[in-house]
Amino acid sequence: MSVCIEFQDVSYAYPLTKKAAVRHLNCKLEKGKCYGVIGPNASGKTTFCNLMRGLCPKFYGGILKGNVLVEGKNLEEWEDGELSVRIGYVFQDPFAQVSGIKETVFEEIGMGLENTGVEQEEMIRRILEIAKVVKVDTLLQKNPLALSGGQCQRVAFASVLALDSDIIVIDEPTSQLDPDGTMDVFEIIGALKRQGKTVIIAEHKVDLLAEYCDEIIAMAEGTIIAQGTVREVFQLQILREKKVRIPQVVTLALLLEEKKKALSSIPVSEREAVAMLKERGDI
């Protein structure tokens, strides 16, 4: 097991707030795995993402206690520029990600690459390739400030993918997207996983997380209440107690269990549930 991010008893309070946004976070994230971060509104998901990217407290200010280690090195030991290439970060608000200084989507996607020493030919090749993958190839000559929410979210995603970071943190990437756009994002996440990237994704769409993630980190009221495989975490009673959303298929399986009609195990996708029901001859 190779740990790439570790939280050691991390608590953090934003400036001018009395209550810490997150408290006593302890977790280890392994290289090459995909993590889904779930929890109700204001449970601390974004703050957790901001912490691993070093934005709290460097950008936001506030008080940090404990240690956040990236590749074994404490956050303070990382140069800002170095960390921003090592960890790609797709913000919750795509409009916040757009630089506002580039005139075309093409330039916007390439912006992060400009300072990394990538040769121009390679840079153009990468921008065109990624634009196709995230389906913004028809927008390349548009002004980034004239994009719709969904288009902006795709461009923000493309800018981060262009950096080819080993670790990619994505905070609610589908909030502005329709169902097709959402599926596109999850397909990209699947491709990133296959490339061996470490992906951390905060999302409310738990049904999709269950299908794509290796592990789930569940948060409530600023703390991590559970971490483990999708199957382990989603069946925990504490999630229901803390009003953490769980996949519909898990709710159904737990209900069947209550009625003494339990499936052979807890399914985490519709496909699995159908297979289990077929196996015992129910359908």
Ligand SMILES: Nc1ncnc2c1ncn2[C@@H]1O[C@H](COP(=O)(O)OP(=O)(O)OP(=O)(O)O)[C@@H](O)[C@H]1O
């Ligand atoms: N910039 C900020 N200044 C002060 N408090 C903040 C700031 N950002 C977040 N908070 C507070 O920190 C707590 C955790 O918020 P956070 O945004 O991390 O939760 P979240 O789980 O991502 O929520 P959501 O699902 O609504 O995006 C909340 O109480 C929130 O009000």
